[in-house]
Amino acid sequence: MKIKKKIPLIFTLLVFGILLSNNTIHFLRSKEQLIKSNEREITLIAQEVGSQVQQAKEGSLFVEDILGKELRITSIAIKKSLPSKHEQVTNEQLAALSKELMISHITLLKKTNDDIIGVKSSDPNEINLSTKDWGYWYDAFNQLYEKKYVRVGKGLSLPNYWSGRLRLLQVTLTIQINGAISMTEVQIISLTLICGIKRCWNTETGLRQ
DSSP: OHHHHHHHHHHHHHHHHHHHHHHHHHHHHHHHHHHHHHHHHHHHHHHHHHHHHHHHHHHHHHHHHHHHHHHHHHHHHHHHHSOSSGGGOOHHHHHHHHHHTTOSEEEEEEEOSSOEEEEEESSGGGTTOBOTTSTHHHHHHHHHHTTOOOOSSSSEEETTEEEOOOEEETTTTEEEEEEEEEOSSSEEEEEEEEEEHHHHHHHOOOOOO
């Protein structure tokens, strides 16, 4: 009698054990499949993000190249419009010229014994401005003074000309790029041009970083 009474309990425990085992196996299989599925999705997302980043980088370099070349043309026009010596140039002349050419600022830089400084500018903040702490920019300026083809690994290099990397200013939705052209053996022209994104794309206007 005691054994007969225990049979339902034993059967119930056996069924419970089988169900528990099946559920455990199903859970482990589902977990493994879910992990593999997530890994595939993460891989695909990473590949897509990488592709988008590469496309954005290539697009940025393309625009940077166009704007840099346009800024070089502007630089040559400025060079031909100014006397060869900065002492013969006034800040007011540079301000009027920058307005006429629709660029933000024009600065004349002069090489000293241990620095390259702004001596005349349409922007008062750039007069007496030191550039020796500007990193690769300072290297680029020095190479321009030495009439070398600028090789700093960044920006656009052309004969007697170099422009920095294109930069997007998110707050004001503008694009900015910097450029510089060799003027004489002791000075160069530094340009700043800023415009709205839509205008830059529509007119291919040169800018500076």
